[in-house]
Amino acid sequence: MNSENAKNKEVHNFIEQIILEDIRSHKNEGRVQTRFPPEPNGYLHIGHAKSIFLNFGVAEKFGGNCNLRFDDTNPEKEDVEYVDSIKEDIRWLGFDWGNREFYASDYFDQLFEFAVKLIQKGKAYVEELSSDEIAAAKGTPTKPGKESPYRSRPIEENLKLFKLMKEGEFEEGKKVLRAKIDMASPNMHMRDPVIYRIKKVPHHRTGNKWNIYPMYDFAHGQSDAIEQITHSLCTLEFESHRPLYNWLIEYLEIFPSRQIEFARLNLTYTVLSKRNLLELVKGGYVNGWDDPRMPTISGLRRRGYTPASIRNFADRIGVARRDGMIDVALLEFSVREDLNKTANRIMGILDPVKVVITNYPEEGEEWLDAINNPEDEAAGSRKMPFSREVYIERSDFMVDPPRKFFRLGPGREVRLKHAYIIACEDYNTDAATGEITEIYCTYDPDTKSGADITGKKVKGTLSWVSVRHALPVTVRLYDKLFHKEDPLALQKDDDFKNYVNPDSLKTIQSVVELSVQDAKPGERFQFLRQGYFCVDPDSSAGNLIFNRTATLRDTGSKKHG
């Protein structure tokens, strides 16, 4: 095979290979049907995005469909608030599930009938042992369990009792329905798993209709069957459930969906489990589920990430069965890659210091052409006001700069982007703090951008904002939420929250050029030489708030000051 063929050849992950093989062998008439099955008990995060892109992506790729199905079998923890946010997030990621929006709770009647069928087959029984007693009799992974004294109850009695459970005759915890499988199985999930429990809790969709609710193992696979899901993709921790999943297909005689597990996403400097994320929210470590430091979809959106950048990220990380940890740098690369092509450039000075151009007319003012995006000609250009006093970045000036510092210092020359070359003549410092208060420069009128007749070359180009026209804004500088690469790799008694980065958010007052004064929440920009920023919804008419999405890649400035 030559290199061109190799290039054109599409690479399929192991799941796609299975599906391809199923299509080839005409399994399920070649039909591909997947589903994304969130439990509405929390917000979606980047790990779910991996699953969404996998499930919807694979359906799209092979001419199938992907259902959105809420796994809402535990009314204690679930709420419509989450249903709404989940739908919003999936839509934002770019997927449309049409009318294929389902709920496990829609199948409760059917699920109940499945349970009855299992009882009738002698494959389920009503248990009266307490939760603790059941656990105690279950054995351990290395020791077999003991059979319950209620295990051999007659079918009719099981049927009667189960119906009474449904009718609310018993208190919570008094009885459960268990599948009758094998208490000695090396697989704990096969040791007579509980499949229905009593919960006298109103459900966000079925209200007070039910006193009993099915467990995950008796709802998920059955919902898959009802929806004729061909490939049921889930994460590795469900692997040991698969024998039970298949056992129920056999005894319920339902559509044989195939469960396939893949490794969940782990990211460096990040936690990705609803439980941990909830702790961060509840403990006030962040300002809610959509805090831009959160790896939630809503957090990433607010941070300024684009759906395309997340999709590219998902494509790059691939899908496999081995556990790993992805470097967040890859996620950052993915946003920069996208924003570099799409975000308009503006001047934003994070930490301003004033430069006075002493030979520029006091009241002088001119509007200079500034290209919006060198990567996208269609983005056009704008006019920027220039005047005698401009702000530059404080870090762009050094009194005694090292050799490779390409910016401003006494006696040095730099170009102000889109404007003139200036030369530093003098500066003032605050007597008390030694901080630079003002820098004095002269400009060369013959070096105007686009009309430079001197041919002069300088090593540095600075961003700037005219003092008189500057727009004060608030900027939130975000950094990693944790300073530990794997916050969950802990000694006992340690807590991942001890590794929250105290500098993950710095709020500062900055200035930006006038042209963005009408920017709307969600709009993204590149502050030239600084990074990508996104207007936060907290912004008000008089005060724009920018969230830093990511810094620009920086290959040198740190080394040289």
Next chain:
RNA sequence: UGUCCCGUAGUGUAACUGGCAACACGUCUGAUUUUGGUUCAGAAGAGUCCAGGUUCGAGCCCUGGCGGGACAACCA
């Protein structure tokens, strides 16, 4: 002490039914540049956990180790 899964450059993923290990990120050079961004050119970096076996040939197959992970919620 059980069962199952996994083990390829620093990280992640590839390598069609066995045919001399590839791509991306990261790292490092150099060029270009009115963003120390982008782009372009290039480099270093694994001999595929180990040991046997089958084979003309093994990252792919077999056996045995070693290492990592999962599993004992009336959670999903």
